[in-house]
Amino acid sequence: xxxxxxxxxxxxxxxxxxxxxxxxxxxxxxxxxxxxxxxxxxxxxxxxxxxxxxxxxxxxxxxxxxxxxxxxxxxxxxxxxxxxxxxxxxxxxxxxxxxxxxxxxxxxxxxxxxxxxxxxxxxxxxxxxxxxxxxxxxxxxxxxxxxxxxxxxxxxxxxxxxxxxxxxxxxxxxxxxxxxxxxxxxxxxxxxxxxxxxxxxxxxxxxxxxxxxxxxxxxxxxxxxxxxxxxxxxxxxxxxxxxxxxxxxxxxxxxxxxxxxxxxxxxxxxxxxxxxxxxxxxxxxxxxxxxxxxxxxxxxxxxxxxxxxxxx
Amino acid sequence: xxxxxxxxxxxxxxxxxxxxxxxxxxxxxxxxxxxxxxxxxxxxxxxxxxxxxxxxxxxxxxxxxxxxxxxxxxxxxxxxxxxxxxxxxxxxxxxxxxxxxxxxxxxxxxxxxxxxxxxxxxxxxxxxxxxxxxxxxxxxxxxxxxxxxxxxxxxxxxxxxxxxxxxxxxxxxxxxxxxxxxxxxxxxxxxxxxxxxxxxxxxxxxxxxxxxxxxxxxxxxxxxxxxxxxxxxxxxxxxxxxxxxxxxxxxxxxxxxxxxxxxxxxxxxxxxxxxxxxxxxxxxxxxxxxxxxxxxxxxxxxxxxxxxxxxxxxxxxxxxxxxxxxxxxxxxxxxxxxxxxxxxxxxxxxxxxxxxxxxxxxxxxxxxxxxxxxxxxxxxxxxxxxxxxxxxxxxxxxxxxxxxxxxxxxxxxxxxxxxxxxxxxxxxxxxxxxxxxxxxx
Numbered sequence: 101x102x103x104x105x106x107x108x109x110x111x112x113x114x115x116x117x118x119x120x121x122x123x124x125x126x127x128x129x130x131x132x133x134x135x136x137x138x139x140x141x142x143x144x145x146x147x148x149x150x151x152x153x154x155x156x157x158x159x160x161x162x163x164x165x166x167x168x169x170x171x172x173x174x175x176x177x178x179x180x181x182x183x184x185x186x187x188x189x190x191x192x193x194x195x196x197x198x199x200x201x202x203x204x205x206x207x208x209x210x211x212x213x214x215x216x217x218x219x220x221x222x223x224x225x226x227x228x229x230x231x232x233x234x235x236x237x238x239x240x241x242x243x244x245x246x247x248x249x250x251x252x253x254x255x256x257x258x259x260x261x262x263x264x265x266x267x268x269x270x271x272x273x274x275x276x277x278x279x280x281x282x283x284x285x286x287x288x289x290x291x292x293x294x295x296x297x298x299x300x301x302x303x304x305x306x307x308x309x310x311x312x313x314x315x316x317x318x319x320x321x322x323x324x325x326x327x328x329x330x331x332x333x334x335x336x337x338x339x340x341x342x343x344x345x346x347x348x349x350x351x352x353x354x355x356x357x358x359x360x361x362x363x364x365x366x367x368x369x370x371x372x373x374x375x376x377x378x379x380x381x382x383x384x385x386x387x388x389x390x391x392x393x394x395x396x397x398x399x400x401x402x403x404x405x406x407x408x409x410x411x412x
Numbered sequence: 413x414x415x416x417x418x419x420x421x422x423x424x425x426x427x428x429x430x431x432x433x434x435x436x437x438x439x440x441x442x443x444x445x446x447x448x449x450x451x452x453x454x455x456x457x458x459x460x461x462x463x464x465x466x467x468x469x470x471x472x473x474x475x476x477x478x479x480x481x482x483x484x485x486x487x488x489x490x491x492x493x494x495x496x497x498x499x500x501x502x503x504x505x506x507x508x509x510x511x512x513x514x515x516x517x518x519x520x521x522x523x524x525x526x527x528x529x530x531x532x533x534x535x536x537x538x539x540x541x542x543x544x545x546x547x548x549x550x551x552x553x554x555x556x557x558x559x560x561x562x563x564x565x566x567x568x569x570x571x572x573x574x575x576x577x578x579x580x581x582x583x584x585x586x587x588x589x590x591x592x593x594x595x596x597x598x599x600x601x602x603x604x605x606x607x608x609x610x611x612x613x614x615x616x617x618x619x620x621x622x623x624x625x626x627x628x629x630x631x632x633x634x635x636x637x638x639x640x641x642x643x644x645x646x647x648x649x650x651x652x653x654x655x656x657x658x659x660x661x662x663x664x665x666x667x668x669x670x671x672x673x674x675x676x677x678x679x680x681x682x683x684x685x686x687x688x689x690x691x692x693x694x695x696x697x698x699x700x701x702x703x704x705x706x707x708x709x710x711x712x713x714x715x716x717x718x719x720x721x722x723x724x725x726x727x728x729x730x731x732x733x734x735x736x737x738x739x740x741x742x743x744x745x746x747x748x749x750x751x752x753x754x755x756x757x758x759x760x761x762x763x764x765x766x767x768x769x770x771x772x773x774x775x776x777x778x779x780x781x782x783x784x785x786x787x788x789x790x791x792x793x794x795x796x797x798x799x800x801x802x803x804x805x806x807x808x809x810x811x812x813x814x815x816x817x818x819x820x821x822x823x824x825x826x827x828x829x830x831x832x833x834x835x836x837x838x839x840x841x842x843x844x845x846x847x848x849x850x851x852x853x
Contacts, residue, residue, distance in 0.1 A: 152841065164838050166829020169822065176818055192678060192702065192714055192803050218678045222658055223636075255838035368700060368716040369802035371810040377817030385825060400841035 150404045151342025151397055154350070161393030164247065165385065167255040171246055175202055175388060176381055178239070187370055189219045195372040198380045199359045202243075202387040204313060204394070206279035206305050207355050209236055213283075233280060237273035241265040243388075244272070244316030247395035268319035271326045275315035275333075282308035306352040310337050310345045317398040332405050339401045347397070351390050358383045431472040431767040433509035435686050435725055438559035438598040440646035443690030446729040446768035449744045449754035450794030454772065455493030459486055459783040466505050466723070467776040467783035468555065472769040473510040473517045476537055479765070479776050480505045480521050481783050487519070487540060490769040493787050497540040502529065507555030507595055507765065511563060511577045513543050520563050520577070522552035532556070532565055532575055544580030548573060554644075559598035559623060566592040572605060574626060584626035588619050593683050594644030597652065598623055602666050604652045607632075608641035608683055616642045618654055618662075620669055630669035635662070643681040643696070644725065648689035655681035655696050661706050663694075675706040677714070685725040688733070693747065697726045697735045702803075703745055705733070713750025715801040717743050723764045723779065736763025740777055742788070752799040756788075 152160070165171065179201045186197065197218075200211045212232040217225030245265025250257045286304040314333035318324070324332065337344045359365055362383070363375040372380070435442040459467055459481055469479040477490045482505055486498040503525030510517055517537040523545075524530035530548040535541060550567035557564045562583060563575040570590060574583040590607025597604045603623040608616050615638040620629035639657035646653045651663035651672050659679055663672040679698035681687075688695040693712075696704045701717035703726060717737065724736035732753065733745045740759030745752050761781035767774045773788040800806075 159836065160839060160841075163829065163832050163836060166825050167833055167838060169826050172822055172825060173818075176822070180814055187805055192716070218659075221660065221676050251838065251840045251842075254840070255833070367718050367802070368702065369718075370805040371802070372813060374813045374816045374820075377814050378821055381817055381821040385821065396841060402842050 150401045151339045151344060152400045154343075154347060157347070157393040157397050157400075158389065160251075160396045161391070162385075162389035164250045164255055164392045164396075165388045168246075168250060168257050171250075171257060171388070172385070175243075175384055178202075179380060179384055183372075186215060186219065191215065191219050192368065193218060194366050194368050195376055195380060196359045196362060196365045198372075199362055199365070199383045200355060200387070202239075202384050202391070203355050204309055204351065204387070204391055205236060205240060205276045206283040206308050207352065208240075209233060209276060209280045210283050210305075212236055213280075233276050234273060237276045238266070238269050240276065240316050241269035241272040241319070243391060244268065244395060245320045247392045248317055248320045248399070250392070251396060251399055264320050267323070268316060271319040271329050272316045274326050275312045275319075275330065278330075279305075279308045279312050302352055302356060303349070306345070306349040309348040309352065313337070313348060313394050314398040317395045318402070321399075321402065328408065331408075332402075333398075335405045336398055336401045339404060342397070342401065344397065347393075354386070354390075358386065430474075430510070431470070431769060432511070433471055433558055434507040434555050434595045434644070435646060435688065435727070436767070438557055439648075439689070440595075440597045440644065440686045440725075441648070441690055442646065442686065442688030442695075442725055442727040444727070444729060444768040447771050447773055447788070447790040448730055449732055449734075450791045450796055451742070451744075451754065451756065451773060451788040452791035452794060453786055454789045455787045457486075457488055457493040457495060457785045459484070459778075459785065465778055465783045467764050467778035467785065468505045468507045468723075469765050470767040470769075470774045470776055470785060471508055471510050471519075472767050472774065473537055475769075477767065477769055477774055477785070478508055478510065478519050478537070479783075479785055480508045481778065485519065485521050485535070485540070486785075487537065488785060490772050490774065490787065493785065499535060499540045501533070503551055504553065506552055506565075509556040509558040509563065510537060511558040511561075513577055518543055518577075520556050520558065522548075522556060522565060524548070525551055527551070530567065532563060532573070532580070534563075534577075534580060546573070546575045546580040546582055549585075554593050555595035557595045557598050557603075559603075560601075562623065564596050564598060564603055564623070566596060566605060568592075570607065572596065572603070572621065572626065574603075574623065586621055586626040586628075588617075588632070589614070590617055591641075594686065597645040597647050597686070599647035600650075600666065602629055602647075604645045604647065604666070606642040606645050606654050606683070609639075615639055616656060618642065618645065618652060618664060618669070620652070620666065629666070633664055633669045635660075641683040643683060644686035646686045646689045648692065648694060653687045653689050653694055655687060655698075661687065661694065661696055661704075663708070673708040675711055677702070677704045677706065677711060679704075682722050684723045685721065688726045688728050690728045695726045695728060695733045695747075697721045697724065701735075701737060701743075703733060703735050703743070705747065705750060713801070714803055715743075715745045715750055715752055716803045717752075717755075718802070719743075723762065724766065727766050727768065729768055729773065734766065734773070736766055736775060738762040738780065740780075742766075742775060749798075750801065752801070753796045754794075755797075 213229030216228035242265035245261040246257045249261035286301045314336045318329050318332045362379040465482040467479050467481050470477040478487050484498045487496040501523045506522040508521035518534045520534045523533045530551050532546040534543040550569040552565050570588045572586045603621045605619045617632040617634045619632045643655040655661045662674045694706045701719035704714045705712040719737035726735040740761045742756045744754040761777040762779045764778045765776040775786045777784050
């Protein structure tokens with residue numbers, strides 16, 4: 101890396117980031133007041149933050165995904181496998197269920213539970229949904245392993261990514277369960293009426309993603325205990341000026357809207373048409389791109405997250 | 413003492429041929445002998461032109477059919493569709509019924525839109541002349557059920573009325589909690605009502621009453637999983653059939669309300685529609701146009717029409733299960749194979765009711781356009797089709813569709829990625845950070 105200041109080739113502002121970060125972590129910048137101020141971190145212009153800009157994160161995320169045909173093929177085949185499993189369990193419904201197979205938790209866990217309830221009924225479905233959290237955690241952990249490997253090796257994902265993901269999976273499972281609980285809390289928003297409920301159902305998953313979204317990547321990178329992994333995820337999300345909550349809200353909004361645009365998405369069938377499959381796979385790519393962008397953002401801020409011994 | 417036996421719909425009511433009330437008879441079995449598909453339109457009678465009313469019914473006795481709209485009760489000739497008479501009415505329409513009043517067939521229908529005007533009205537089937545009126549305490553909802561010389565109706569406050577058919581005298585009333593929107597079902601001395609969730613948020617419930625006294629047969633059945641609403645009820649032999657919001661079709665014992673069996677269909681059924689229950693097989697149409705055949709052994713088949721169904725219950729005409737859609741079309745499925753054999757074109761005005769009258773299938777339309785009644789008869793020049801449900805897996809089609817999409821999306825992404833990588837690098841931002849750590853001092 102030759103540039104010491106200004107924007108890098110990737111569009112990432114890179115002026116002596118670690119120095120500034122350490123400065124802030126040690127109290128160089130005063131946190132803004134109020135609950136949200138303390139949670140979201142002090143105000144810093146986006147360009148001066150360790151956290152990459154949205155477009156940089158997304159460009160790198162989608163670039164990584166596009167550079168790995170094997171990753172794309174595996175994810176596409178996984179989507180097909182999910183559909184076949186659903187049909188095997190007697191699912192009768194539209195392929196809308198497939199648009200969020202690779203969504204980030206808690207959106208994907210919501211889909212898992214919804215599908216389980218659709219197939220098995222409310223009680224058995226909820227129990228099955230709990231079991232599916234394990235499967236979901238494995239998928240997310242392996243995907244996080246692949247993304248971290250990809251960024252570490254200039255886009256090349258080695259088979260070792262799977263082992264790294266599996267090692268991280270217990271901590272990813274814990275985070276997935278926490279996100280699942282957030283999902284349940286989101287359902288309680290219904291008591292405040294339809295408008296508030298919709299708001300809560302968007303904001304709460306986004307907030308869960310904001311706080312826990314870095315856990316899979318942090319778990320892949322380091323073998324910290326769960327509390328430390330979660331602490332680091334939250335600390336990374338709070339990176340000053342990162343607008344990470346906005347990034348998570350953007351993703352959740354897009355994820356909610358994607359199914360609306362699925363061609364023939366509401367048509368109940370066991371054999372979706374070509375255009376429907378194209379839509380499903382394109383939406384799968386969008387989720388993968390956002391997931392990789394999230395991984396990129398973690399790698400960018402990871403070094404600036406204070407170690408436990410550094411905390412005052 | 414309740415005695416239950418399966419009663420063919422065609423045998424219920426006073427005169428022949430008879431489709432005397434909602435879903436044919438008091439048990440709402442929705443089954444009758446009638447014209448087999450393919451169908452052709454033989455006549456059409458517009459009702460209340462210019463108003464987008466709901467037309468409920470038809471009900472049939474002999475050669476006369478009756479429909480109820482928001483503003484009128486209309487009698488027509490089933491052979492020609494010619495109007496015979498009409499009388500004005502007011503308030504939300506409810507499915508009428510035909511019952512013998514002093515040995516002559518009469519039409520009973522709900523009238524009035526508030527507590528002061530709410531009445532149950534009986535008029536002569538022959539000419540629409542008034543016979544009696546029974547005052548109600550609130551606006552009647554759903555429609556009228558007749559059984560064993562009595563007329564049953566529910567008002568919007570949850571009061572169930574039993575009215576003597578001969579003179580309109582109120583035999584008993586019983587208040588139940590919850591919101592009722594469909595006519596009760598009656599069979600073997602029992603009266604069964606499905607009430608949706610109350611304003612206090614309680615779950616839907618199924619209520620069984622003694623038709624003679626109004627006393628509860630058993631405590632109201634509330635499902636384990638809370639449901640805001642349930643379908644209209646029907647009775648098959650010794651079971652009350654109802655589909656609840658939890659996506660399950662329940663068969664409850666008429667004797668004690670216990671669950672005899674249940675089948676998950678994972679779909680909502682309109683609270684305005686009832687399952688059809690001809691001799692053991694149960695046919696349920698869900699809101700998305702899925703027609704399910706279920707029974708104690710589970711779901712036999714489902715045919716997904718992918719059309720909305722709000723007001724129309726399925727009916728069974730010999731070996732054909734017929735369902736009407738919100739787009740105005742009618743679909744027919746073979747009861748044995750579950751394959752679609754016939755489907756009419758959409759008319760744009762929702763199907764709101766069907767009835768069988770000899771060789772004519774009567775279809776009422778309304779709610780989304782000018783209401784009308786259409787007579788369908790077997791089309792000797794027509795032909796049947798044999799179409800499997802879209803929900804039946806076609807492995808070859810699935811594989812080919814997926815493969816094409818896989819190649820298209822995969823190629824686009826890989827080419828785009830290749831082009832992008834020729835200009836941009838994939839970076840490890842964590843290494844960027846390490847590289848840029850400032851030198852000490």
